[in-house]
Amino acid sequence: MKNALHITSSARGDQSHSTRLSAAVVRKLIGKNEISTLVERDLTKNPPPFFDQxxxxVFYKHPATIDEEERQLLAYADTIFQEVSNADIIVxxxxxxxxxxxxxxxxxxxxLIRFGVTYDYNSEGVRTGRLNHKKIYLAIASGGSLTEWPNSYEFIESYTKAVFNSYVGMTDICxxxxxxxxxxxFTVDYEQIIQGL
Structure with a gap:
């Protein structure tokens, strides 16, 4: 049994197809007894702050050099890092x-991504992620058909894999x-989409 983190990010709320698809993934994993605890984070109800100067x-300082006043600027970042760190499965x-x-x-x-927290550089100057051995399930919804787009228009999956691999250390992404x-x-059977899970 594993800890899971479920992240949703659509302004459509419960009407969102990406939210519904990810919820189907969570239900399937619970049904297979792969999840013992579940943390839910709706990014539209508690939006992440945007960077200011x-x-x-502070984000580019090593954690050991950050003072208490600067630490307050990292409250949200520290919270979500702990959620990700505690999770074995991230949907x-x-x-x-x-x-x-x-x-x-x-x-x-x-x-989430922070030097000295989610990634470091080894003695040879190679960037290495620090939060490996986790499974990510990515649920994507699109108004159009991706199969009709040129391959060069595919950014979502390639970006997600690149950023989590390079800056977090997670490579197992479905x-x-x-x-x-x-x-x-439009009609859809979410269970059919995830039948291979």
Whole structure:
């Protein structure tokens, strides 16, 4: 039995297809007795802060050099780092907005990634992630059909894999997609999409 973190990031709330797809993943994992505890984080109800000059300056300092006043700027970042650190399984839901992930999810990633916390550099100058051995399930929803787009338009999965691999150390990422949600009379069977899980 494992700890899981479920992150949703759509402004559509319960009507969101990415949220519903990720919820189906969570239900399936619970049904398989793979989850013992579940933490839910809705990034639209508690939005991550955007960087300002003071905050970004602290982010690039080594944790050992940060004073108490600067630590206050890291309150949100420290909280979500602890959630990710405690999780064995992370389920992330995002709609596709203009070929990219949702703005709240991008801000959450920016708050998570930190030198000396999620990644370091080894003696040879190679960047290494510090939070490996975790499983990520990525639930993506798009109004159009991704299969009709040129391969060069695919940013979501490649970006997610790159950022979590390079800056966090997570390489085990499984992606589920629901496509064409903007079509008239759209219907979907979320359980069918994740049947291989």
């Amino acid at each position: 003071a905050m970004i300056g 992330i839901a995002t709609p596709i907005h203009n070929f990219g992930i949702s703005a709240p999810l991008k801000a959450w990633i920016d708050q 992606t589920f997609r629901v496509e064409g949600t903007a079509a008239n009379n």
